Amino acid sequence: MGRSARNKVARQKRILEALQANAAVRVGALAEALGVSGETIRRDLAELGSEGAVSRTYGGAVAKPILQEPNWRIRHGEFREERRKIAQLASDLIAPGDILILEMGSTVMHLAELLSAGGRDLTVITSSLEVALTLGRNDSIAVHLCPGVLDTREGSVIGAETEAFLQQYNATIALVGSTGVTREGLQESHTGIAAVKRVMLSRAKKRVALLDHSKFDQTSLVTACPLGAIDLLVSDRRPEGELAAALEQAGVEVRV
Template identity: 25%
Template sequence: MKAAHFLMDESPKKKTLRQLDLMGFLEKSGYASVEELTTRFSVTSQTIRRDIADLAMQGRVRRHHGGVALTSPIDAQTYRQRRVERFTIKHRIARRVAELVPDGASVFLDAGSTCEAVAEALCERKELKVVTYSLRAAVILTDRTDFTIAVPGGFVKNVAGSVMGESMSEFIRRFRFDTAIIAVSGIDEDGAMGDDDQNEVSIVRTAIGQARSTLLATDSSKFYRTALVHLGNVTEVDDLVTDAKPEGALQHTLAASQVNLHIA
């Protein structure tokens, strides 16, 4: 009887620890397939599906066909952590982005850690004209004396270092861009892009409307992540620069579109 009682106590413990590990893995990857998790944790697919169902009931993950993704937006602590954890990946993406931007181009540059890396890579170009609401990106770009850099006035948003104000969209409409370089908080399985800040979405949508082409720079952890505010669909962008090909439904969405996929 004692042995049976011990086994009953152990099973919930193992399950809890596995689900904690599963959440930790998703916080880094953003999305994982059932097959990938089955292999990673050396359990059956039925076990993983039960774990996913439990976590979905708690509102911590969102189930997708054949996989699972996080549902919660990124908080400040996680934002800072990812700036460090995915440093190499973001800079690979940034270098590829810079290769796609010709010298002398007029560019809108979004805010966020990926776009800060892009700003560093763009310093290898010549005579760019850049509009950005990211103070961090603007400071980086000032290393080039042949660049023209425009930033709006307003209040500085903590963590991201972006400038916010009532007339942001009006400021952006004064310019025309060869390329709008944007980032997102998540791309859902149907290709829906989103951000967790309504103000940033409004700015980026305006910039896209003023640009001849749109380049999305994002690492693969954003795949199958649901953001709070809808920005548009990934099929609307001209180029997508990332570190790995998406799997599942999103892969099929991109394959059926005219988006140029660049793997850094």
């Protein structure tokens, strides 16, 4: 990612943080706070609006609905160091000859980047176009891309065709992300993604969730699956309180 793109990701993250803190913010106030022109802010808001991250208003914007998430490209720029470490730890679980199922999501993309650079003799089944393209740069990784209905915000496919395609595979490890994790289970803001996640986890011998600490105790639209549907949680911090107790009761190993 070039410097200009990194600056834009950081700026848009700060815009989202300002909206979460103040609900509604004017273009002029954002421009002054971030040290850029009003036109730059308007372009950022237009892009965030097209991705469902904010709602535009006359002269400004308001915070996104609570159950929605920003486009995966914006999320990919958040908690980068933590997510890289999670991806590195997850990569230690993978050996040549493994058959992987990889979901979409920002932390899974960090893992895909690592595997593209150093993975050998792997077979990967994925619903994510970006994961498939990233892994496709490595000639020793065979990539099977799921068919289905394209979700442009997430860069992945969903639907009955996706689920049926996944049912034919037997994987060594499934690695998934999630909108959040609570004592009820893995959370999702999209019912179609939740359905694909359930099938992915059901087709693997080892089931792994890759979640940074910002996802702890975050509830969303639907509980995709109970905690018992995963074997291992890889994170940058150890969960505490009710979540820690629920993970232990469900027999989920936690690696930090």
